[in-house]
Amino acid sequence: MVNEIFDRKKVKLHRDKAAKYIFEHSFLVDFVINDICARLNDFTTNFANGLLIGAYRGIAPKKLMQTGKINQLTSSDLSEKMLEGFSGPVTVCDDENLNFKPASFDIIIGCLNLHWINDVPATLFKIKALLKPTGIFIASFLGEETLKQLKQALIQAEINITGGAAPRISPYIDVKTIGALMQRTGFKKPIIDCDRLTANYSSVFSLADELSKMGESAAFYDKPKLLTKKILNEADKIYRNNSNNKNGINASFDIITITALA
Numbered sequence: 001m002v003n004e005i006f007d008r009k010k011v012k013l014h015r016d017k018a019a020k021y022i023f024e025h026s027f028l029v030d031f032v033i034n035d036i037c038a039r040l041n042d043f044t045t046n047f048a049n050g051l052l053i054g055a056y057r058g059i060a061p062k063k064l065m066q067t068g069k070i071n072q073l074t075s076s077d078l079s080e081k082m083l084e085g086f087s088g089p090v091t092v093c094d095d096e097n098l099n100f101k102p103a104s105f106d107i108i109i110g111c112l113n114l115h116w117i118n119d120v121p122a123t124l125f126k127i128k129a130l131l132k133p134t135g136i137f138i139a140s141f142l143g144e145e146t147l148k149q150l151k152q153a154l155i156q157a158e159i160n161i162t163g164g165a166a167p168r169i170s171p172y173i174d175v176k177t178i179g180a181l182m183q184r185t186g187f188k189k190p191i192i193d194c195d196r197l198t199a200n201y202s203s204v205f206s207l208a209d210e211l212s213k214m215g216e217s218a219a220f221y222d223k224p225k226l227l228t229k230k231i232l233n234e235a236d237k238i239y240r241n242n243s244n245n246k247n248g249i250n251a252s253f254d255i256i257t258i259t260a261l262a
Contacts, residue, residue: 058086
């Protein structure tokens with residue numbers, strides 16, 4: 001029995017809310033999909049039938065289809081609202097319970113979803129089972145160093161104010177772990193890359209706002225006590241003192257991308 005870290009109902013709720021704002025807060029999705037499209041263009045053959053996990057109001061599937069590399073693409077998402085506003089086959093589906101027939105797809109693409117999965121090995125096994133024997137799996141997700149500065153600032157601020165600290169930032173997967181999991185689940189010739197994006201924000205509050213509007217707010221199963229404004233102000237002060245940005249703060253996002261054969 002896997003210990004559940006993430007509350008999938010909260011993950012869905014966060015995605016439902018973010019669907020309203022995602023077009024104005026899509027820099028992570030844009031980077032991921034542009035990178036995956038470039039990888040698709042490296043293949044000399046087309047894929048007859050593909051599955052996309054994570055639709056983002058059509059941002060992801062539209063760009064993937066524009067490559068001309070996938071003949072038919074089914075878009076799935078935990079959030080029905082993230083599937084609104086674009087044409088093409090869609091299905092509301094929990095990433096942890098992909099309900100498709102085995103060996104249905106020539107390619108499966110995961111867009112910023114694996115870091116919200118409780119049982120990553122089980123999900124990888126399911127994805128492999130859904131691929132045809134010659135199928136390809138490509139997935140991008142947030143990696144270990146994501147929001148490292150925010151995590152450190154929140155921990156120190158909470159200790160300063162209350163004498164203790166609770167987890168506030170998701171535990172992200174590192175490159176070494178995902179490499180071992182890919183081998184464990186039977187994928188062949190995995191290639192793993194990591195890119196770091198840095199974004200500038202005026203304060204901890206503006207960073208938290210964008211995380212919410214991207215659907216990336218924390219979604220722990222065991223919810224810690226709410227952070228008080230006093231703690232957040234202290235975190236903002238600590239963050240600024242540790243930042244080399246004179247006009248605000250810098251936030252890091254590590255994007256891990258895996259490409260592998262079924």
